[in-house]
Structure formats: structure tokens, C-alpha cells
Amino acid sequence: xxxxxxxxxxxxxxxxxxxxxxxxxxxxxxxxxxxxxxxxxxxxxxxxxxxxxxxxxxxxxxxxxxxxxxxxxxxxxxxxxxxxxxxxxxxxxxxxxxxxxxxxxxxxxxxxxxxxxxxxxxxxxxxxxxxxxxxxxxxxxxxxxxxxxxxxxxxxxxxxxxxxxxxxxxxxxxxxxxxxxxxxxxxxxxxxxxxxxxxxxxxxxxxxxxxxxxxxxxxxxxxxxxxxxxxxxxxxxxxxxxxxxxx
Amino acid sequence: xxxxxxxxxxxxxxxxxxxxxxxxxxxxxxxxxxxxxxxxxxxxxxxxxxxxxxxxxxxxxxxxxxxxxxxxxxxxxxxxxxxxxxxxxxxxxxxxxxxxxxxxxxxxxxxxxxxxxxxxxxxxxxxxxxxxxxxxxxxxxxxxxxxxxxxxxxxxxxxxxxxxxxxxxxxxxxxxxxxxxxxxxxxxxxxxxxxxxxxxxxxxxxxxxxxxxxxxxxxxxxxxxxxxxxxxxxxxxxxxxxxxxxxxxxxxxxxx
Numbered sequence: 001x002x003x004x005x006x007x008x009x010x011x012x013x014x015x016x017x018x019x020x021x022x023x024x025x026x027x028x029x030x031x032x033x034x035x036x037x038x039x040x041x042x043x044x045x046x047x048x049x050x051x052x053x054x055x056x057x058x059x060x061x062x063x064x065x066x067x068x069x070x071x072x073x074x075x076x077x078x079x080x081x082x083x084x085x086x087x088x089x090x091x092x093x094x095x096x097x098x099x100x101x102x103x104x105x106x107x108x109x110x111x112x113x114x115x116x117x118x119x120x121x122x123x124x125x126x127x128x129x130x131x132x133x134x135x136x137x138x139x140x141x142x143x144x145x146x147x148x149x150x151x152x153x154x155x156x157x158x159x160x161x162x163x164x165x166x167x168x169x170x171x172x173x174x175x176x177x178x179x180x181x182x183x184x185x186x187x188x189x190x191x192x193x194x195x196x197x198x199x200x201x202x203x204x205x206x207x208x209x210x211x212x213x214x215x216x217x218x219x220x221x222x223x224x225x226x227x228x229x230x231x232x233x234x235x236x237x238x239x240x241x242x243x244x245x246x247x
Numbered sequence: 248x249x250x251x252x253x254x255x256x257x258x259x260x261x262x263x264x265x266x267x268x269x270x271x272x273x274x275x276x277x278x279x280x281x282x283x284x285x286x287x288x289x290x291x292x293x294x295x296x297x298x299x300x301x302x303x304x305x306x307x308x309x310x311x312x313x314x315x316x317x318x319x320x321x322x323x324x325x326x327x328x329x330x331x332x333x334x335x336x337x338x339x340x341x342x343x344x345x346x347x348x349x350x351x352x353x354x355x356x357x358x359x360x361x362x363x364x365x366x367x368x369x370x371x372x373x374x375x376x377x378x379x380x381x382x383x384x385x386x387x388x389x390x391x392x393x394x395x396x397x398x399x400x401x402x403x404x405x406x407x408x409x410x411x412x413x414x415x416x417x418x419x420x421x422x423x424x425x426x427x428x429x430x431x432x433x434x435x436x437x438x439x440x441x442x443x444x445x446x447x448x449x450x451x452x453x454x455x456x457x458x459x460x461x462x463x464x465x466x467x468x469x470x471x472x473x474x475x476x477x478x479x480x481x482x483x484x485x486x487x488x489x490x491x492x493x494x495x496x497x498x499x500x501x502x503x
Contacts, residue, residue: 024311088295098308105314106423109388113424131424177424 001072001108001142003031004050006060010078012044016187017080022097029074029104034060056198061155061165065145072111074104074118074142081187082122086180090126095182103182107142115147115174116166122185132178134243137166140184147174159199159207163237167215170242205233218242252444252489253465259284259488260470260481264292283491289484293477295418299356302330307419310337314420318398319382321415325408326374328356341375364403377403391422391431406433414476432459432475437483444489 003026005017021031026048033049035041036059041049052063064073084092085099095103103119110117110131119140120128141162148154153168155161166176212219218241224234262281269278277285291297295304303324312320324333327344332354335343348354348371355361355370363373380401387393391413398409410433416422417431434455442450442458450458463478473481489495 088293098311101311102308102420105420109314109420110424112388130428179423181423 001029001074001104001111002068002070003029003074003076003104004034004060004064004068005031005076005078006034006057007044007078008036008040008057012046015044015047015078017076017078018047020080020083021076021100024097025101025104028101029108030070033078034063036060056158058155058158058161061161065143065148065154068145071144071146072108072142073145074107074140076141076184077139077186079186080139080184082185083182084122084185085182086125086130092122092125092183099182103179106179106181110177110179111142111144114177115144116169116176117142118176118178120178120180120183122183125180125183128180130180132180134170134175135178135239136237137162137176137178139186141165143169157207157210159203160211160235163211163235164214166239167211167219167237167242170239171215171218171245175243199229201229201232204229208233208235211235215242217245248446249444255489255492256441256445256482256485257466257469259485260292260466260473263289263481263484264471267291267296283488287487287491289487290480292471292473292481294414294480299328299330299358300415303333303415304419306330306333306337309334312337316382317416317419317421318384318386318394318412319378321412321419322381322398322404322408323374323378325411325415326361326377327354328358328361329354341371345369345371359407361408373403377401386416386421388422388425390425391417391427394422395431395433407435409433410435410476417476429474432479435479435483437486438479441482441486441489444486 003021007015015033018026018031018033025031031048033044033047034052035044035049036052036055038051041051052060054060054063061075064075083095083100083103085095086092107117107119116137118137120132121138121140143165147169148165151168151172153165155165157164170176208221212221212235218238220236222234222236224232262279262284266278266284270276279285294300303321307317307320307324320333320337323336324330327333327336331352332344332347335347344354361370361374363370366373380403381398384397384401386397394416395409395413398404398412399406404412413422413431417425417428422428434450434452438459439450439455442455442462445462446458459475459479459482462482463475
């Protein structure tokens with residue numbers, strides 16, 4: 001498995017995901033930052049960087065599907081600041097690099113039997129089983145790109161393309177398995193850099209509506225607030241229902 | 248079904264859990280008023296909380312053991328059941344284990360006995376042979392049951408040890424996400440007695456699954472949530488508790 005971290009507009013000191021992974025994880029899983037331009041690569045000269053020439057997060061994800069030499073990939077958001085490991089009692093405590101390494105190992109193993117996987121997210125994680133199936137994946141997304149290629153699909157939406165791919169695969173009969181032995185979190189959403197550079201109310205609405213139109217049986221539109229954008233259109237997804245549906 | 252014995256089982260599990268919580272909270276002993284729990288050794292309800300398991304896990308973490316090596320590493324770990332021996336083997340090899348033994352170091356933990364099945368052979372060589380045999384195997388990652396059956400086919404690994412190794416593999420990446428992660432367990436002599444106390448005589452390999460399933464259902468919400476191997480293990484500890492309570496004798500391990 002290879003780890004890719006699409007990044008945009010974040011200086012070396014704010015490469016939280018990269019730093020938090022630790023050297024062992026980065027080495028074992030060939031962690032690579034993905035940037036659009038040579039100029040951005042030069043600003044990150046002390047990192048392992050790949051210039052994709054592809055625009056935006058969706059471009060970077062498409063590049064991974066089209067170019068990864070390894071069939072198993074993990075794509076991590078670049079602002080994952082905190083990682084926590086599950087105790088035998090189901091509580092979470094701060095993770096160290098071995099916990100993160102074990103988590104990556106687990107996801108890599110899950111990709112032997114599932115087309116998509118990922119590392120769980122902290123919110124509401126306490127009630128989750130160790131491995132949750134046919135469910136939401138967020139920020140730490142793992143895929144079998146050979147399956148994606150075989151299905152002839154790819155990421156297309158400029159925003160919410162993580163939901164898009166999960167829905168595409170679930171509705172084609174490929175269940176997912178999200179590992180909750182460790183969980184990740186970001187410090188805040190919509191911080192400077194990353195998707196915040198182009199995320200607007202209008203674009204969010206456009207992407208939400210497209211998702212709803214493509215998967216009407218399991219995606220509903222709803223109004224949400226936050227991110228300093230005012231009221232915006234978001235989606236509610238019934239993941240299990242998506243998995244039961246056959247395209 | 249004997250409802251008194253079922254109630255006693257639920258009492259045992261909950262009180263054992265309470266002992267652990269009180270101890271972890273930093274309270275001073277005694278952590279229970281129950282004289283049996285106070286004076287005898289009982290494993291934790293969750294095997295992952297046991298000191299021996301934690302110590303072995305810590306060694307495996309220190310050596311950043313690769314997933315593919317875990318079956319033989321945990322086979323070796325459970326045959327010695329002693330974390331210092333596991334550390335010695337991983338850092339210096341099996342000959343170093345023999346050297347340690349020859350100078351008087353303890354290399355086996357006596358929680359359970361590992362024999363050479365009557366064979367006249369150095370015990371470390373015997374362990375090494377079993378470990379190398381497992382290293383040659385492709386232990387399936389498709390289910391706990393298949394991994395168990397494969398391990399059990401190795402000469403020197405009976406049902407008990409194979410079950411112990413599967414418990415390690417499922418809690419350390421190797422068997423992550425397999426469909427029977429929650430429900431796999433195997434009958435042992437202790438859990439047979441425990442189930443017999445509750446359901447009456449007749450716990451056999453054939454009736455075991457139905458009985459432990461039923462136990463899981465009727466205790467749901469009344470005891471802490473345990474996966475099936477932990478429930479089976481707890482049943483084994485419970486029969487020890489009953490034995491002490493009824494003065495039935497047998498091997499006793501006192502606490503501390």
C-alpha cells in the first residue's frame with residue numbers, strides 16, 4: 001500500500017499529517033505529498049513530493065487512480081493533527097507512531113478483502129465496532145485502484161468526491177470496512193489552505209445536488225451551517241442503504 | 248438451566264470487572280469484599296487486559312514485527328508465555344534462549360504447561376521445531392476458524408494453544424475484519440465445566456456453540472460486552488470461582 005497526501009497552500013510547518021505519521025510509517029508505505037505545480041514542490045523540498053499537474057483535490061485523487069504503481073492506496077487529508085488508539089475497553093487515548101503503523105497495516109490487510117477501506121474518524125467513534133462496514137469514510141481513505149480502474153469510474157466532483165467514490169463502490173456491490181482500532185481527527189474544518197481555497201456555498205450546492213441526483217435512493221439534501229460560509233447545502237447519506245442497492 | 252448458577256456467573260463477571268476498575272482508578276486494596284476474588288488469582292474478563300498478554304504485545308511492538316511473521320512470533324510467545332524469552336528470541340535467536348536457561352534464567356511461564364509430548368528432546372528445540380513449522384505455513388487470514396484449524400494441524404499445537412494464538416492474531420492486525428472475529432471460540436476443559444454448571448451436564452464440542460451463543464444472548468446488557476473468546480475464557484475463570492466457593496479443591500493460585 002502507498003500513502004498519498006494531496007496538499008495545497010500549506011507550508012512545511014503545517015504539514016501536520018506528514019509529521020504525525022512518523023518516519024517508520026512514511027518509509028514503509030512510501031508516503032508522498034501530491035502537489036499541483038513545481039513551485040509548490042520547491043516550497044516542500046524536504047519532503048517526498050510528487051508533482052501531478054492536476055488541479056484541485058479531485059485532480060490529485062484522479063492522478064492517484066491513474067498512476068499509482070501499487071494497487072492499494074491510502075489518501076490522507078493533509079491536516080490530520082490528532083490520532084488516537086482504541087483501548088480494549090473501547091476508549092481512545094493518544095496514539096504513537098506504532099499505533100499509526102499498526103492502523104496502516106490493518107487497513108492494508110482489509111484491502112485484501114475489500115475494495116475500499118479507511119481509518120475511522122474520532123467523532124462518535126466510541127460506539128463503533130473495531131471494524132465498521134458499509135459506512136462513511138472520511139479524511140483517511142483507502143482504495144484498491146485496480147478495482148476502480150476495472151469499474152471504469154473515477155473521482156469527478158470538485159468537492160465531496162470522497163462521498164462520491166464511496167457511493168460509487170457501495171452501489172456497485174463493493175462493501176467497505178473502516179478500521180476503528182485507531183482514529184484520526186483534524187484541528188478544525190475549512191482552515192486556510194486545502195479545499196478552503198475554492199470551497200464556496202455555490203460549489204457545495206452544485207456538488208450536493210449532483211450527488212443527490214446520482215444516488216437519489218440514499219442521498220438527501222439538507223441545510224447546514226458553519227465553516228464561516230453561512231447557510232449551505234449539504235447531504236445526508238444512508239450508507240447501509242447505498243450498499244444494499246445494486247446499480 | 249440453573250438460574251442460580253447463571254446469576255453467580257453474572258455476579259462473578261461484574262465483580263471481576265469492578266475489581267479491575269477500582270484498581271485502575273488507583274484505589275488501595277482490597278478492591279472487593281468477596282473473599283474468593285480477594286484471595287485467589289483470576290484472569291481479567293478481557294484477555295487483552297492480562298499482564299502477560301500486555302507484556303507480549305509490548306515486545307512485538309518494540310520489534311515492529313511484520314504482519315506476515317505474526318503467526319510464528321505468537322506461537323513462540325505462547326509456547327514460552329514469557330515476555331523476556333520472546334524478547335531474547337527476537338533479538339538474539341533461539342540459541343540465546345538456551346544459554347539463558349543454562350545459566351538458570353526462567354524461560355517458561357508456568358501459567359500452563361508445555362510438554363514435548365513424551366519425546367526425548369530439548370524443550371527449547373521442541374518449541375523451535377513447532378515455531379519453524381508454523382513459519383512455513385500459510386495461516387489463512389480469511390477467518391479465525393480457518394486460522395485455528397491450520398494451526399491445530401501442526402504437531403505440538405493442540406486446540407488450547409491454537410486458540411490462544413488465534414486470540415493474539417485477531418487482536419494484532421493479522422485477523423482484522425474477519426467475519427467471525429466476534430463469534431469464534433473453542434471449547435476448553437474449564438469452559439466446559441462452567442457451561443455445565445449453568446446449563447447442566449452435556450457440554451460437548453457438538454453442543455458448545457449453541458450453549459455459548461445462548462449464554463451470550465441471555466447475559467447481554469447484564470455483563471460487560473465481551474467477544475466470544477473472552478466470554479469462553481471468562482467461563483473458565485468462573486468455574487474456578489465456583490470451585491473455590493464450593494470447596495471443590497484442585498490447583499489453587501492465590502493472590503497476590
